[in-house]
Amino acid sequence: MQYKFITIEGNIGAGKTTLANLLAKKLNTRLVLEEFSDNPFLPKFYKNPSQYAFPLELFFMAERFKQLKDVLQPDLFQQTTISDYLFTKCLLFAKVNLPEEEFKLYQRLFDIILQQLILPDILIYLHAPVDKLQSNIQKRQRDYEQQIPDSYLQNIQDTYLNYIQQQNLITLFIDASNADFLHDEMHLQIILDALNRKHLPGITRISLP
Numbered sequence: 203m204q205y206k207f208i209t210i211e212g213n214i215g216a217g218k219t220t221l222a223n224l225l226a227k228k229l230n231t232r233l234v235l236e237e238f239s240d241n242p243f244l245p246k247f248y249k250n251p252s253q254y255a256f257p258l259e260l261f262f263m264a265e266r267f268k269q270l271k272d273v274l275q276p277d278l279f280q281q282t283t284i285s286d287y288l289f290t291k292c293l294l295f296a297k298v299n300l301p302e303e304e305f306k307l308y309q310r311l312f313d314i315i316l317q318q319l320i321l322p323d324i325l326i327y328l329h330a331p332v333d334k335l336q337s338n339i340q341k342r343q344r345d346y347e348q349q350i351p352d353s354y355l356q357n358i359q360d361t362y363l364n365y366i367q368q369q370n371l372i373t374l375f376i377d378a379s380n381a382d383f384l385h386d387e388m389h390l391q392i393i394l395d396a397l398n399r400k401h402l403p404g405i406t407r408i409s410l411p
């Protein structure tokens with residue numbers, strides 16, 4: 203595998219964790235999964251966003267930094283690693299959730315911390331429309347997620363899209379509107395084939411039948 207550090211991203215409910223699990227199994231790689239359920243502020247945030255956004259975002263940043271720092275030691279013989287989040291996710295959510303002054307402070311901390319981390323060799327971005335995300339979110343029945351407004355998902359989506367268009371990472375942009383990696387072998391195979399090809403920095407679009 204030419205890509206040593208593969209990261210999967212996408213909106214809430216896009217299916218990142220499912221794909222990360224399946225790819226890690228197929229490719230026999232190390233797997234780094236986001237530990238969002240450890241964040242004590244998340245249920246509180248969904249009930250009262252303005253009161254809990256700052257501690258929520260700080261907690262996510264600290265935890266993700268700790269997790270990635272531990273597993274991604276620069277090492278020549280490093281094992282291939284798949285993660286279901288990009289560290290920059292912290293900044294993108296913070297941009298949506300924090301008032302401007304707090305966001306500026308958050309960004310200063312983020313920039314200092316980011317310098318200590320390695321960027322992925324390839325980013326797999328799962329893109330799905332808001333109604334598909336809502337139906338995935340309903341299906342998995344996490345209590346605190348059941349009232350997420352469409353406008354929040356749309357805002358997160360726009361922020362992600364803006365980010366991936368601006369940066370120069372090798373990015374596989376997957377139209378995941380009909381994705382079913384769990385049950386459709388062909389969908390998974392399309393991703394595996396794409397990972398076996400060399401791609402130029404920037405966005406490569408991939409659709410699933």
Ligand SMILES: Nc1ncnc2c1ncn2[C@@H]1O[C@H](COP(=O)(O)OP(=O)(O)OP(=O)(O)O)[C@@H](O)[C@H]1O
Pocket residue numbers: 212213214215216217218219220236238244258259262287291292295296299347
């Ligand atoms: N920085 C953040 N700020 C606010 N909420 C966040 C942040 N990061 C994650 N969350 C929340 O944590 C929960 C898990 O989100 P995430 O998108 O990482 O995983 P997921 O929705 O389970 O992913 P998938 O379904 O694609 O596997 C969601 O409710 C999401 O809104």
